[in-house]
Amino acid sequence: MKKRILSVVGTRPEAIKMAPVILGLKNEPWAEVRVLATAQHRQMLDQVLGFFGIRPDIDLDIMRPNQSLTTLTARLLLELDTVLATEKPDVVLVQGDTTTVMTVALACFYQRIPIGHVEAGLRTWDMQNPFPEEANRVIAGKLARWHFAPTEGSRQNLLREGIADGDISVTGNTVIDALLMTAAKELDVGIGLDPTRRLVLITCHRRENFGEPFENICLALQTLAKQNPDVQFLYPVHPNPNVKDVAHRMLASQQNMLLCEPLDYAPFVAAMKLAYLIISDSGGVQEEAPALGKPVLVLREETERPEAVEMGVVKLVGTDCLRIVQEAQKLLDDKEAYQAMARGISPYGDGQAAGRVIGVLRKHFA
Secondary structure, three states, X not given: OOEEEEEEEOOHHXXXXXXXXXXXXXXXXXXXXXXXXXXXOHHHHHHHHHHOOOOOOEEOOOOOOOOOHHHHHHHHHHHHHHHHHHHOOOEEEEEOOOHHHHXXXXXXXXXXXXXXXXXXXXXXXXXXXXXOHHHHHHHHHHHOOEEEEOOHHHHHHHHHOOOOHHHEEEOOOHHHHHHHHHHOOOOOOOOOOOOOOOEEEEEOOOHHHOOHHHHHHHHHHHHHHXXXXXXXXXXXXXXXXXXXXXXXXXXXXXXXXXXXXXXXXHHHHHHHHHOOEEEEOOHHHHHHHHHOOOOEEEOOOOOOOHHHHHOOOEEEOOOOHHHHHHHHHHHHHOHHHHHHHOOOOOOOOOOOHHHHHHHHHHHHHO
16 A cells, blocks of 8 residues: 655745655655645745646645734644544655644644654754744654754754654755756746846845844845945845835835845746845745855844855844945955855755655655
């Protein structure tokens, strides 16, 4: 009999990173793959699944405008309890550190269903940063049966928490698998950009940056746009009103600052390929951009992805307006400083991570 594998995705980053695993498992003769979409992020999730040709078998459509974490968690747990009882999977695969991941892990624990955690072991050791992701991945890590760590550092984090070494596999990060699959194609940003001008790509949406930190970030971006009229800035703005309203109020008047709707995955990869510099608070961008040779200034005080910082291709700049401006301006003005970060090296994998994840499951089930 085939083993039933339920792969759960809720947000765009989860879909990107799970896509290579889902597609690979569909070629395994011993596996029956089912895909559950919680739709924690509706539109952005659908875009990615469509790009990779993945159709969910079950869709909870859980997203509601500006819903609280408490409401999201409670509704997910109730919905998942019914789904798991009906599906009866042999294993459930989750990826990362979203509320979807934490609630799936808890719901599976209650029904004694083993969990495989892709991208396991990322830690800042600060429950408030990033919030709520650090707590989500710690809880998932305590409940998982298989831990697919992207790096040796992540493996060490899990060992430090008492996870058995035999339950951990260092696989690399599946985001590099997805990135290389996508970057090899002919891609179009779909937005009119001037190819003669350098491009600074911006993403900023993290919950812990809402309020004054995000206003400081926008002030820094406004300053950079004014200081560098020959540089074009592209900011795909997250739809959350805590981001969208402030960004448009503070940045829309800058002629060289292009605000647009969130880009689909393929156009965003195209934008990363074109970018001279990326300024972001995203976790995934910290992993993807170094592989494309793009320096990243991270709008966070801490990161659970220290490997790229240690290699010098990513730099933490926080949310202080002056520091963001100084570090970005240095990379725009100083060619040596720029080349030191734009080295095209990545500590996050070789594009074969999904195969290693599948290999562990094959060995156990097949």
